[in-house]
Amino acid sequence: MDRIRIHGGARLNGEIAISGAKNAALPLMAACLLSDEPLVLRNVPRLADIDLMEKLLQSFGVAVHHRSGAVALSADAIRNTTAVYDLVRQMRASFLVLGPLVARRGEARVSLPGGCAIGARPVDLHLRALLALGVMIELREGYVVAGAPVGLRGARIEFPAVSVGATEHALMAAVLAKGETLLVNAAREPEIEDLGRCLQAMGARISGLGGPCITIEGVDELHGAEHRVLPDRIETGTFLVAGAITGGDLLLTDCEPHHLVAVLNKLKECGVEIKCEGNGTLRVRAAKKLVAADVTTEEYPGFATDMQAQFMALATQATGVSHVRETIFENRYMHASEIMRMGANIAVEGNLAVITGPTPLSGAPVTASDLRASASLVLAGLVADNTTWIDRVYHIDRGYERIDERLRMLGAHIERVEDTAAQA
Numbered sequence: 457m458d459r460i461r462i463h464g465g466a467r468l469n470g471e472i473a474i475s476g477a478k479n480a481a482l483p484l485m486a487a488c489l490l491s492d493e494p495l496v497l498r499n500v501p502r503l504a505d506i507d508l509m510e511k512l513l514q515s516f517g518v519a520v521h522h523r524s525g526a527v528a529l530s531a532d533a534i535r536n537t538t539a540v541y542d543l544v545r546q547m548r549a550s551f552l553v554l555g556p557l558v559a560r561r562g563e564a565r566v567s568l569p570g571g572c573a574i575g576a577r578p579v580d581l582h583l584r585a586l587l588a589l590g591v592m593i594e595l596r597e598g599y600v601v602a603g604a605p606v607g608l609r610g611a612r613i614e615f616p617a618v619s620v621g622a623t624e625h626a627l628m629a630a631v632l633a634k635g636e637t638l639l640v641n642a643a644r645e646p647e648i649e650d651l652g653r654c655l656q657a658m659g660a661r662i663s664g665l666g667g668p669c670i671t672i673e674g675v676d677e678l679h680g681a682e683h684r685v686l687p688d689r690i691e692t693g694t695f696l697v698a699g700a701i702t703g704g705d706l707l708l709t710d711c712e713p714h715h716l717v718a719v720l721n722k723l724k725e726c727g728v729e730i731k732c733e734g735n736g737t738l739r740v741r742a743a744k745k746l747v748a749a750d751v752t753t754e755e756y757p758g759f760a761t762d763m764q765a766q767f768m769a770l771a772t773q774a775t776g777v778s779h780v781r782e783t784i785f786e787n788r789y790m791h792a793s794e795i796m797r798m799g800a801n802i803a804v805e806g807n808l809a810v811i812t813g814p815t816p817l818s819g820a821p822v823t824a825s826d827l828r829a830s831a832s833l834v835l836a837g838l839v840a841d842n843t844t845w846i847d848r849v850y851h852i853d854r855g856y857e858r859i860d861e862r863l864r865m866l867g868a869h870i871e872r873v874e875d876t877a878a879q880a
């Protein structure tokens with residue numbers, strides 16, 4: 457198992473192109489199951505989670521071809537509708553194949569998911585939406601066994617709580633249902649709009665994308681399409697923090713600043729200088745002095761929970777007391793104890809973390825517990841004295857493309873080391 461070694465203290469400088477969004481690409485890939493014509497996706501990031509989704513789709517008989525930077529997915533010969541535990545447990549987003557499979561094939565058997573260790577993360581909202589669309593569901597031996605022998609029918613689905621995955625699931629299933637579906641209290645994340653736009657390009661009839669009420673008029677079948685995955689707003693935010701925390705000067709290209717207004721505003725409140733320089737480009741320059749700020753994670757367009765850990769790393773270097781309140785997931789502060797081992801002053805009580813800064817960080821061996829936690833440890837390592845060793849880096853490879861190589865290009869002293877050599 458690889459580790460990451462960082463010698464902190466280097467200022468990051470230079471230009472970095474932002475990748476396509478993992479959280480958009482995964483549901484988009486699942487959407488290929490809705491048509492027997494190819495879906496061609498551009499700007500798909502090269503990540504462990506994407507490889508896993510490819511494997512899962514291939515296990516159903518989907519043909520996957522990579523050509524000139526695009527991924528073509530052809531689901532014209534589905535021979536299997538079971539998503540096995542071994543593939544689904546590694547990534548929660550795999551569960552999203554359930555709806556498209558049952559909508560197109562009338563049956564599916566999908567293992568209950570695993571994924572990041574950030575709380576219980578049930579799938580009740582996904583199942584409620586499918587049940588409302590007429591899917592029969594049984595839970596058997598760790599699997600969701602779903603059937604819809606006469607197809608799905610449109611329904612009014614009011615989500616009792618906002619869920620990104622459940623909204624995407626309902627959207628993908630409803631496009632092939634008979635009649636109209638109304639999603640009320642839908643999630644509004646840009647990745648959902650991206651999915652909706654792709655489904656529209658495949659012939660789906662959807663209105664209200666980007667808002668809390670989405671209307672879908674079911675169609676008999678969808679056709680092939682080409683779609684470009686939107687830029688990754690979390691990767692963008694992570695590089696912005698990397699620039700700010702190291703006192704650097706970075707130009708981020710191929711990003712979508714409109715999708716991270718809450719993060720931009722918060723970083724500016726901390727004194728970080730950020731400017732939009734033309735289309736899809738952001739420049740971040742270090743603050744003369746970083747100052748503390750309070751953050752509450754919220755559904756989009758609020759401050760993303762996926763940026764909470766990275767913000768916490770920044771807050772350790774800001775003057776004053778920052779309060780971070782996590783409202784989306786319980787148990788999402790596992791990075792805090794690791795950053796504290798590096799010298800940070802953080803007190804966690806329930807869903808509130810109080811960070812008092814600035815504190816000098818010193819390198820230490822630390823363990824990544826989930827994807828965004830591992831990003832925060834990299835950020836802390838970039839600014840720490842001495843050497844930081846990060847264990848379980850497979851978490852970071854799930855969501856950041858070649859992070860070590862790209863940070864190194866910007867001047868970071870960071871290396872990936874095979875475990876056997878790690879302590880040498």
Ligand code: UD1
Pocket residue numbers: 478479480482548549575576577578579580581582583617618619620621622643647761762784785786
């Ligand atoms: C997606 C993102 C993840 C991000 C999260 C919140 C992907 C692949 N992942 O995850 O990176 O952190 O949105 O922005 O896009 N919940 C239930 N029942 C359900 C579903 C969710 O109680 O059936 C709860 C969850 O436990 C959580 C909250 O709802 O507390 C929000 O979860 P949700 O929006 O569904 O997150 P994901 O789609 O899993």
